[in-house]
Amino acid sequence: MQHKILKNLFIFLVFFFLYLPILVLVVFSFNTSRMNIVFEGFTFDWYKVLFENRSLLEAFKNTMIVSLVSTLCSTIVGTLSAYVLHRYNFFGKKLIVKLLYIPIVIPEIVLGISLLSIYTLMKLDLGMFTLILSHIAFSIPYVIISVKSVLTQLNPQMEDAAKDLGANAFHVFWNVILPNLVPGIISGAMLAFTLSLDDVVISYFTAGPGSNTLPLKIYSMIKTGITPDVNALSTIILVFTLFILILVSIKQMRKIKKEARV
Amino acid sequence: MESKVIVKLENVSKSYGTKNVVKNFNLEVYEGEIVTFLGPSGCGKTTVLRMISGLEPVTSGKIFIDGKDMNGIEAMDREVNTIFQSYALFPHLSVYDNIAFGLKMKKEKKGNIQKKVKEMLKLVNLQGYEKRLPHELSGGEQQRVAIARALINKPKVLLLDEPLSALDKKLKKQMRVELKELQQKLGITFIYVTHDQSEALSLSDRILLMRNGSIIQLATPYELYEHPKSKFAADFIGDANIFTGEILGVSKGLANVLIDDTFHIILKDDGYQKGESVTIVIRPENMNVTTVNKEYNLLDVEMKNYSYDGAYYTVFAKSSLKKDLKLLLTKEKFANIQNKKIWKVFFDFDDMVVIRGNK
Numbered sequence: 001m002q003h004k005i006l007k008n009l010f011i012f013l014v015f016f017f018l019y020l021p022i023l024v025l026v027v028f029s030f031n032t033s034r035m036n037i038v039f040e041g042f043t044f045d046w047y048k049v050l051f052e053n054r055s056l057l058e059a060f061k062n063t064m065i066v067s068l069v070s071t072l073c074s075t076i077v078g079t080l081s082a083y084v085l086h087r088y089n090f091f092g093k094k095l096i097v098k099l100l101y102i103p104i105v106i107p108e109i110v111l112g113i114s115l116l117s118i119y120t121l122m123k124l125d126l127g128m129f130t131l132i133l134s135h136i137a138f139s140i141p142y143v144i145i146s147v148k149s150v151l152t153q154l155n156p157q158m159e160d161a162a163k164d165l166g167a168n169a170f171h172v173f174w175n176v177i178l179p180n181l182v183p184g185i186i187s188g189a190m191l192a193f194t195l196s197l198d199d200v201v202i203s204y205f206t207a208g209p210g211s212n213t214l215p216l217k218i219y220s221m222i223k224t225g226i227t228p229d230v231n232a233l234s235t236i237i238l239v240f241t242l243f244i245l246i247l248v249s250i251k252q253m254r255k256i257k258k259e260a261r262v
Numbered sequence: 263m264e265s266k267v268i269v270k271l272e273n274v275s276k277s278y279g280t281k282n283v284v285k286n287f288n289l290e291v292y293e294g295e296i297v298t299f300l301g302p303s304g305c306g307k308t309t310v311l312r313m314i315s316g317l318e319p320v321t322s323g324k325i326f327i328d329g330k331d332m333n334g335i336e337a338m339d340r341e342v343n344t345i346f347q348s349y350a351l352f353p354h355l356s357v358y359d360n361i362a363f364g365l366k367m368k369k370e371k372k373g374n375i376q377k378k379v380k381e382m383l384k385l386v387n388l389q390g391y392e393k394r395l396p397h398e399l400s401g402g403e404q405q406r407v408a409i410a411r412a413l414i415n416k417p418k419v420l421l422l423d424e425p426l427s428a429l430d431k432k433l434k435k436q437m438r439v440e441l442k443e444l445q446q447k448l449g450i451t452f453i454y455v456t457h458d459q460s461e462a463l464s465l466s467d468r469i470l471l472m473r474n475g476s477i478i479q480l481a482t483p484y485e486l487y488e489h490p491k492s493k494f495a496a497d498f499i500g501d502a503n504i505f506t507g508e509i510l511g512v513s514k515g516l517a518n519v520l521i522d523d524t525f526h527i528i529l530k531d532d533g534y535q536k537g538e539s540v541t542i543v544i545r546p547e548n549m550n551v552t553t554v555n556k557e558y559n560l561l562d563v564e565m566k567n568y569s570y571d572g573a574y575y576t577v578f579a580k581s582s583l584k585k586d587l588k589l590l591l592t593k594e595k596f597a598n599i600q601n602k603k604i605w606k607v608f609f610d611f612d613d614m615v616v617i618r619g620n621k
Contacts (some may be wrong), residue, residue, distance in 0.1 A: 157350035160317050163337040164344045165415065166367035175363075179354040 022238065029231035036226065050229040050236075059217035060233065066128065066203075066213060067196040070135035075189040077136070078143025082184075083177065085144070086151040087159075100141045111138060112205035119206065126208030134206040135199065139192035146191060150184030151177075265292035267326075268451050269314060269419055274323030276309050276475075283309050285475045287323065291419070296445060296452040298462040301472035302498070307455045310472075311421050314453065316340045328418050338367075343412035344421040347428070349404050351396040357383075357407050358392040364415040382410040385444070402433050409444070419451045426461065438465055459499050463487065471495055487545075493617055496543040503549065503587055505542045509534045524582045528558040530611050534618075541617040546576065546590040548613035551599055552606050559609040563587060565599065579607075 024036075032041040050056065085097060103111060115134045116126075124130055154177070162176040200215045207216060218230055269291040276284040284306045291297050299307035312318035314325060316337035325332045332340060343364070351360050361382055365375045383389050386406040396404055405425065412420060425441075426434045442465055445452050456462055462469050463483045471478040471486065471494075479491050490496035496504060507521040517529045519540060527542060534540070552560070563579040566586060570576075575596040577589045587607065591599075599605045 155348055155350055157346045157348050158352060160337075161344070161346055161350035162352075162363070163317065164315055164342075165364035165411065166338045167363075168338055171367060176352055180352075 025231050026235050026238065029228055029235045031228055034227060036228065036231070046228040046232040047236075049227070050232045053229055055212070056214075056217060056229065056233060059212045059214045062128070062131075062211055063197060063214040066131050066135055066211075067193055070132050070139055070196050071189055071193040073132075074136045074139035074143050074192045075185060078140045078188060078192075079147050079178075079181065079185055081140070082144045082147035082151060083173065083181075086148060100144055103138050103141050104145075108138075108199075108201040112202040115202065116205040126206060126211070128211045130206045130208065131203060131211050131213070134202050135196045138199075138202060139195060142191045142195065143185075143188035146188030147181055147184040150181050154180055265294065267291070268293040268328055269453065270326040271310075271314075272324040272326070274310070274313060274320050274325060276306070276313060276318070276321045283475050284313070287477065289470065289477070289480070291451060291453060293451055294449050295467040296442070296454060296465055298454045298456060298466040298469045299472055300456060300459060300462040300469050300498075301478075303457055305472045306475040307457075307472050308423055309475075311344070311423055311453060311455050314419070315342055315344050315421050317344075341417055342419045342421055343415050343417040344423060345405075345408050345412050345425045347424045349396075349408040349428075351404055351407055351411070353396050355395075356392060357388065357394050357396070357399070360396065360407055361410045361414055363411060368415075378414055379410075382414045385413070386410045401429050402437065405429065405437060409441075413444075413448070413450070417450065419453060422452060422454045424456055425454075427456075427458075434461075441465065463499070469499075471498065489615060490543060491617065493541050493543075496541075496615065496617065501546050501588060501590075503544045503546065503585075505544075505583070505585075507540060507542065509536055509538045509540060511536055522583050525561060526558070527609060527614075529614065529616060532616070539619065542609075543615040543617065544609060544613055546588045548610075549587065549589040550608045550610060550613070551589070551591065551595050552608040553598075554608075556608055561587075561607045561609070562604050563607050564604055568596070581607075 027039065028036045029046055030042050030044070031039050032043045032045070033039070085093065112134075115130075115137065119126060119130050158176060158180075159172055162172045167175065198215055199213075200219055203213050203216055204219075207213060212220075214233075218226070221227075221230065267290045269289070271287050271289040274284060274287040275282065287310060289297075299310060301307050309318060313320050314327070316332065316335065316339075327340060327342060352363065355363070358379055361379045362375050365378060370378075379392075383391065386409055388403065388406055388410070391399070391403070391407075396407065399407065408425070422441075426437050429437060438461060441452075454462075454465060463486075466483055468480060468482055469486050470480045473494055479486060479495050481489075481491075486495060486499050490499060490502075493504060493506075496502045505521045505527070507519040507527065510518045510520050510526075512518070512531050512534055515531045517531045517534045519527045519529060519542065521527060521542075529540075529542075561581050561583070563581040565577055566580045567578040568575050575591045575593070577591055577596070577599075579587045579589060581587060589607070
């Protein structure tokens with residue numbers, strides 16, 4: 001009996017500390033006071049302020065553009081690279097596979113500095129373009145690894161079967177391999193998107209004037225004190241994420257139920 | 263019967279680096295027959311099949327399909343189709359789309375595809391399965407989809423790579439019969455790869471026995487079983503008692519062979535030389551238990567062990583020879599020897615297959 005109480009208490013504490021900060025954030029977005037310290041009264045004012053805060057909305061827009069574009073590019077490049085690495089043997093392949101892990105394990109600050117020096121060397125002006133390029137660079141390995149793990153689980157005879165039935169190299173990839181990679185591509189893309197969405201360190205080095213992203217903006221606001229409109233924006237993002245999560249799990253539940261029936 | 267050669271292999275070889283997997287292969291397969299490539303795993307039988315399908319390039323030699331040289335023609339353009347060991351169905355496509363795949367690649371009209379897929383589903387007894395996905399099917403059903411998917415393209419030759427190895431024993435026997443019926447109905451040439459000798463014997467018109475990338479013997483199942491040309495063939499196909507000995511001498515049309523320095527076997531002379539080494543093969547069902555006294559080829563034996571399979575007794579017996587003998591006996595014959603300690607086995611001339619030399 002005592003054992004059970006302890007167990008439940010433990011689980012409660014884990015979830016409490018995990019979700020308390022988020023809860024506080026949401027609650028204070030409805031606070032009448034400017035300070036995130038005491039809750040004085042309920043208001044929607046900060047949501048109104050948020051939609052009048054030009055620079056914050058601008059940063060949000062930039063973040064969405066950078067994340068979506070870099071996710072799209074890194075997913076396409078990563079998927080194709082994973083297929084090539086899986087399918088073909090060439091000189092130096094093992095080295096390339098090993099090198100893939102370096103951007104993942106290397107400290108972000110090092111990657112940020114190196115990207116900055118390359119852009120300076122190439123005389124590229126810092127801005128949206130360099131920002132997107134950097135995000136693509138650090139996202140690709142995650143997509144490759146995610147897609148590669150699905151590829152290794154595919155039946156290698158499937159490709160032979162497609163060729164045997166008259167499919168050329170393009171049709172083998174497009175009609176047979178690609179549809180089976182969808183789970184890996186989606187998880188790789190989601191990983192790339194979330195990494196890009198909340199990246200501060202690399203963006204700090206590679207963003208220029210006019211390409212401020214939301215994490216950078218919030219980071220800079222700490223110096224002057226965060227106003228509850230940031231809480232409001234975070235709450236909106238949170239609700240949006242939850243909504244997507246719920247959609248995905250409903251879809252998954254349906255799939256599981258369908259499989260269970262068969 | 264004069265038949266058309268549909269597949270011809272001329273001095274085909276395959277090597278990976280310095281390893282020769284297939285050596286100087288020559289073969290003619292006739293239209294409408296079932297030829298089985300039989301051999302232990304790693305003998306190169308699947309490699310030969312893949313070279314015919316075009317999935318594996320030849321290192322040297324030529325392959326002809328229906329008279330056309332296949333040099334430079336890729337798998338997608340060859341008029342052969344393969345059934346893979348793992349079936350290799352496309353997991354994301356329904357049964358219908360799996361079967362229709364080949365026709366879609368050939369850009370056939372939708373109406374045509376629909377009609378043909380329907381015919382195929384009927385042929386393999388899978389009507390009503392159109393919308394199912396491969397993982398919703400049993401092993402036997404997946405196998406049928408693989409067959410339909412290959413046959414819908416009307417291949418000149420169907421290549422089957424150990425197609426039954428993933429099925430359980432009962433289903434295996436059933437599919438064996440179904441495959442043979444299908445082949446007879448459609449008249450398509452089958453080239454069938456297996457390591458299961460009973461599958462090869464029951465299914466084939468001709469068996470090509472392989473070992474280490476070379477052809478050991480190409481013959482009908484009957485020929486191969488009754489007249490193996492080598493020790494390996496005798497041993498690999500069915501059960502056999504195999505004795506190796508040396509010709510001691512020949513006189514009056516009979517040859518005397520000494521086995522294990524103790525036992526003399528008398529053979530009909532066939533131009534043997536003194537000192538020549540020979541291998542004598544006797545199938546377990548041809549071992550005669552006898553009570554009649556003969557002048558020669560009688561061996562005293564003693565039962566060591568037996569097993570009963572419902573129809574026959576398999577008896578393992580000790581004698582003066584090094585190797586134990588294996589006999590297949592009917593219930594009546596078994597009853598005769600069951601309580602005897604020592605009994606006699608007679609080797610009849612007609613029951614012995616003699617392989618000359620040390621092959």
